[in-house]
Amino acid sequence: MTDNPxxxxxxxxxxxxxxxxxxxxxxxxxxxxxxxxxxxxxxxCRVDLAMFHDSSGxxxxxxxxxxxxxxxxxxxxxxxxxxxxxxxxxxDSRRIVRIARDWAAEQRLPHVYDSIGICHVVLPxxxxxxxxxxxxxxxxxxxxxxxxxxxxxxxxSTEMLGxxxxxxxxxxxxxxxxxWWDGRLAPGLTAKDMMLAMTGRFGMNGADYQAVEFCGSAxxxxxxxxxxxxxxxxxxxxxxxxxxxxxxTTRAWLRGVGVADETIETEGWHTDEGAPATTxxxxxxxxxxxxxxxxxxxxxxxxxxxAGTPVQVAYVGACTGAKLxxxxxxxxxxRGHRVAEGVQLMVAPASLRDQQDAEREGVMxxxxxxxxxxxxxxxxxxxxxxxxxxxxxxxxxxxxxxxKGRMGAATAQVYLASPYTVAASALRGxxxxxxxxxx
Amino acid sequence: MTPSTxxxxxxxxxxxxxxxxxxxxxKLDIDGIAPHCLEGVRAxxxxxxxxxxxxxxxxxxxxxxxxxxAAGVLVRLGLRAVIAPSFSGLxxxxxxxxxxxxxxxxxxxxxxxxxxxxxxxxxxxxxxAAGRTLPCEPIPRFLLDMVRAGGLMNQxxxxxxxx
Numbered sequence: 001m002t003d004n005p006x007x008x009x010x011x012x013x014x015x016x017x018x019x020x021x022x023x024x025x026x027x028x029x030x031x032x033x034x035x036x037x038x039x040x041x042x043x044x045c046r047v048d049l050a051m052f053h054d055s056s057g058x059x060x061x062x063x064x065x066x067x068x069x070x071x072x073x074x075x076x077x078x079x080x081x082x083x084x085x086x087x088x089x090x091x092d093s094r095r096i097v098r099i100a101r102d103w104a105a106e107q108r109l110p111h112v113y114d115s116i117g118i119c120h121v122v123l124p125x126x127x128x129x130x131x132x133x134x135x136x137x138x139x140x141x142x143x144x145x146x147x148x149x150x151x152x153x154x155x156x157s158t159e160m161l162g163x164x165x166x167x168x169x170x171x172x173x174x175x176x177x178x179x180w181w182d183g184r185l186a187p188g189l190t191a192k193d194m195m196l197a198m199t200g201r202f203g204m205n206g207a208d209y210q211a212v213e214f215c216g217s218a219x220x221x222x223x224x225x226x227x228x229x230x231x232x233x234x235x236x237x238x239x240x241x242x243x244x245x246x247x248x249t250t251r252a253w254l255r256g257v258g259v260a261d262e263t264i265e266t267e268g269w270h271t272d273e274g275a276p277a278t279t280x281x282x283x284x285x286x287x288x289x290x291x292x293x294x295x296x297x298x299x300x301x302x303x304x305x306x307a308g309t310p311v312q313v314a315y316v317g318a319c320t321g322a323k324l325x326x327x328x329x330x331x332x333x334x335r336g337h338r339v340a341e342g343v344q345l346m347v348a349p350a351s352l353r354d355q356q357d358a359e360r361e362g363v364m365x366x367x368x369x370x371x372x373x374x375x376x377x378x379x380x381x382x383x384x385x386x387x388x389x390x391x392x393x394x395x396x397x398x399x400x401x402x403x404k405g406r407m408g409a410a411t412a413q414v415y416l417a418s419p420y421t422v423a424a425s426a427l428r429g430x431x432x433x434x435x436x437x438x439x
Numbered sequence: 440m441t442p443s444t445x446x447x448x449x450x451x452x453x454x455x456x457x458x459x460x461x462x463x464x465x466k467l468d469i470d471g472i473a474p475h476c477l478e479g480v481r482a483x484x485x486x487x488x489x490x491x492x493x494x495x496x497x498x499x500x501x502x503x504x505x506x507x508x509a510a511g512v513l514v515r516l517g518l519r520a521v522i523a524p525s526f527s528g529l530x531x532x533x534x535x536x537x538x539x540x541x542x543x544x545x546x547x548x549x550x551x552x553x554x555x556x557x558x559x560x561x562x563x564x565x566x567x568a569a570g571r572t573l574p575c576e577p578i579p580r581f582l583l584d585m586v587r588a589g590g591l592m593n594q595x596x597x598x599x600x601x602x
Contacts, residue, residue: 042579055465056505064592068599085466092466140505140529156507156533158591165595170581204453205499209528238502240528296453383504384462403457403503405479 020272022176023243024211027151027269031134032171039175039276045134049077050163052138053119055084055385058103059096060157061164072107073167079111079128080104081119084379117351117377120144120232120319124224125353127259131246131269136163141319141400143234147227148254149246149269154235174210174240176277181218183285188434190329191226192321192398192418194218195233196290197282200300205238212239213271218284219244224253225323232320233400236297245270289433291396292416295404303421306431313395313412314339314426316367316419317348317375318382321398324354324363326419331363333423333437334370340429348375370426384408396425442559442566445493445519448484449552450477452497456530459501459509469511476512490517493558495550497523500541501530510534514590520558522547522565522575535582538590543576 018036021029029037031045052061057080065071072078082100085093104112113122120141123129131149136142138160145152155163163169179198199206212234219230227244234242244250246266254264271277291306293299316322316330327349339345347367349355355377358364368374379385382399389395389409397407402414417425420434427437458480464472477484494500494513500523501509510533513521520540524547534541542558544565550556550573557566560583563575588594595601 068595068601070595070599090466096466138505140503142505154505154529156505156510156529156536158507158536159532162536162591162595165599203499204502205525205527208525209531238499238527384457385465401457401503403455406457406462408463410479 020275022211022271022275022277023149023213023245023269024151024174024176024241025275027132027134028171028173030132031151037173039173042170042172044168044170047077047136047163047167047169048133049079049128049135050160051079051081051119051123051135051142052160053080053084054082054086054097054100056138056157056160058100061161062099062103064158064161065164068165070165072164075107075109078109078164079123080109080113081122082114083118083122084385086115086378087376115376115378117353118319118379121228121323121350121354124148124228125257125351127254127257130254130259130264131250132265136160136169140235141232143239143242144228144232144319146231146234146241146243147224148250149244149266151241151243153240176211176213176271176275177207177239178213178215178271178277178279180279180281181214181216181284182281183218183283184221185218185284185287188420188438189287189289190418190420191222191229193287193290194282194284195230195236196292196297196300196416197287199233199236199297200290200292202237204236204296204298207234207237207239209238209240211241211243212237213243213245213277215245220247223325224249225325228323229320236400289418289421289435291421291431292402294413294415295402297401297416303417303431303433306415307433309415309431310394310429311396311415311425311431312343312393313389314343314345314422315381315395315397315399316422317346317380317397318399319350320400321419322348322350322354324357326398327354327358327363327367328361329419330423331366333420333434334427335366337370337427339371339426343426343429345370345372345426346375346381347372348380349377352377381407396422396431398422442557443519444555444557445491446489447550447552447554447556448481448488448492448494449550450480450494450496453499453502454480454496456501456503456506456509460506460512465506465508469508469515472508473512473515476516485516488516488518491519492517493519493556494521495523495547496521497548498525499527500525501527501534503527505529505533507533507537510537510539514539522550524548535585536591538586538588538593540586544573546573549573
């Protein structure tokens with residue numbers, strides 16, 4: 001006890017006396033092995049899980065690890081997902097994917113998911129996420145894991161190398177910004193509309209790398225895939241992490257993908273009364289469908305402001321917007337119809353599981369009958385890695401980002417919206433309010 | 440560290456990672472991506488930038504992807520620093536990990552294209568050609584050390600005895 005001369009209680013006794021903590025603080029306290037942490041302090045955290053994909057992972061990590069003569073600290077805590085350059089369409093892509101496959105075999109990685117979907121969706125669907133975990137991902141949409149009450153954020157490949165070698169990473173404990181949504185979403189509205197509205201209000205870096213926590217009755221009413229969409233797009237707010245306190249919905253979903261009930265802890269993983277946080281309040285009931293105009297997610301406005309804009313391409317894809325519920329939403333609009341003359345509708349389900357579930361429910365049949373072209377369950381056209389967005393086209397997409405040229409065509413005008421709005425716009429050949437079509 | 444003088448490339452707000460390292464070239468290594476850095480914003484940048492130059496940009500520099508090549512290209516092109524009122528937090532981490540200095544300077548908007556500025560890393564200030572001194576936000580010591588070491592990889596080399 002020499003370093004504790006004032007007789008303070010040992011760390012294990014501290015929580016009773018600890019000040020009220022936000023969910024982010026509690027997660028970081030656990031990861032850093034402290035009774036509590038304060039916003040602004042820099043802490044070293046032990047990583048429970050490190051996820052990376054074929055683009056950010058092996059092709060970058062392998063040469064650096066070999067140069068250092070270092071080994072992966074704990075292969076059982078590593079998840080590799082091949083989703084960016086699959087299916088390989090050229091020699092460079094084949095080379096990158098081959099490096100990933102060879103390295104996975106050589107390192108005997110136990111958790112490798114090859115061409116079955118996008119990492120942020122595959123990771124929870126394969127049962128790797130649980131409340132309370134501290135995780136990093138080699139991709140900017142890694143905050144998706146926050147939907148499960150895990151502290152998860154994106155890092156670059158060199159920083160991932162540091163994690164893979166040491167099992168640790170530093171974090172500056174963020175302040176918490178609570179996005180409090182009262183009421184309930186109206187039919188035809190989704191988490192995507194909520195996120196676009198927040199990005200429009202606060203801007204692309206509005207969260208200033210702090211922790212965002214989504215809460216309130218409208219958030220609690222959301223299914224897990226919808227919560228994932230929220231946490232996913234906290235990247236667009238510039239948050240480090242986008243958390244949702246776990247509850248019975250979380251538990252039921254995790255059990256459904258095979259996570260053992262006794263390993264799911266939902267008690268305690270919430271923001272305490274009186275914890276230091278900024279709160280912004282929103283009313284879900286009065287929210288209109290949102291569309292982000294080119295070339296920024298921050299250009300979000302009510303769909304009415306963009307209505308009538310002709311579209312030639314409609315894209316239902318990406319970790320943000322092609323999970324089972326997104327596919328269902330598009331099908332709800334398109335059931336019994338065909339897309340307008342001259343509109344190309346592309347559907348790239350977020351994962352094989354989502355696609356198979358949608359197939360079983362008849363959702364895929366509806367989309368095909370509407371004229372949809374089915375693309376592989378991969379990142380594809382969202383980030384210009386694959387797919388065919390024509391130059392000069394107006395595109396409406398369920399993706400998260402519409403930066404100039406991001407989808408691969410420098411002159412394309414990309415609009416972001418929910419799957420309902422994308423489908424309604426495909427149906428009419430111009431940007432449309434899905435509530436008119438669903439009515 | 441003695442103050443040093445650098446030529447400014449002036450850019451606007453919201454320079455995103457897809458402009459710094461366009462997705463279409465992400466299959467290539469850093470030498471292959473570098474000639475395309477900012478080609479959609481400043482077509483003359485990649486060919487015209489000289490080692491030691493700095494970028495002065497508007498708010499939200501580096502928003503978007505986690506692809507660290509968006510910082511790596513600037514290191515490859517010999518850029519000394521990026522000076523902006525705010526950065527993407529993810530880009531901020533990547534830049535220091537790769538040895539690229541980012542200076543958060545609330546008054547960065549006063550810096551103009553082509554002017555020669557002075558950086559003082561001890562005081563963390565930028566001094567304009569006209570002699571005006573602009574303060575920058577403090578940077579944790581371990582991150583400055585990381586930049587001085589040339590990035591995290593060099594630090595790991597030293598730590599693991601591979602230097």
